[in-house]
Amino acid sequence: MKKNKYQLSAQKVEQLENELKDLQTKGREKIADSLDWLRSLPNDQDDVTFSDVFEDQRYLEKRILELKEILSSYDIVHDNPNSSQVEIGSVVRVGFGQYEEEYTIVSALEADPINKKISDESPVGRALIGKRVGDTVVVSTGIVEKEYRVLEIK
Structure with missing residues (x-):
């Protein structure tokens, strides 16, 4: 089976679907209304205003295409991933030095x-991906190295 390009939670899919619907309806209506209003003005109106609206329209259509591409190629990540190793959807408690964080x-x-x-x-x-409780990883940011120990996976 082919793996899709994007790994998304069900909540994120719903958010993206709502954004797409909004842009395709309200977003396009707003652009159309702006263009209608500009066309009603005298012909000596500055072209910069039209240019701004067309730029907004290009951005809107680009975002619509991005959302369609994402929504055509995703896999749902379940809220209860495998708790024996870290994967997308995992909640991981890690220790570094005397500190702990949960991601x-x-x-x-x-x-x-x-x-x-x-x-x-x-x-x-x-x-952290693929690691198990007790595993240690070293992460380098180019300036510092930090060692993380996997304490818990939920």
Whole structure:
């Protein structure tokens, strides 16, 4: 079976589907309304305003294409992954030095480091994928090296 390009949670799929629907309806309507309004102005209107609206339209259509591409090639990551090794969807408690942190491993599209959701493509996420409780990984950022020990996988 072919593996899809994106690994997403069901919540992220729903969020992307809603964004796509919104852009295709409300977003396009807003652009059309802006163009109608501009066309109603006298002909000596500055072309910069039209240019801005067309730029907004290009951005909107580009985002719609991106969302369609993502939604045409994804696999759902289940909330209850295999707890014997780290994978996308795992909640991992790691120790480094005298400190401990808990991270959720997510796809790059769902990464939110402030909320401890790290991408499987980030240095720490990539190092943790496939590891088991008790394993140690060393992550180098180019400036410092940090050693993480896997304490728990949920």
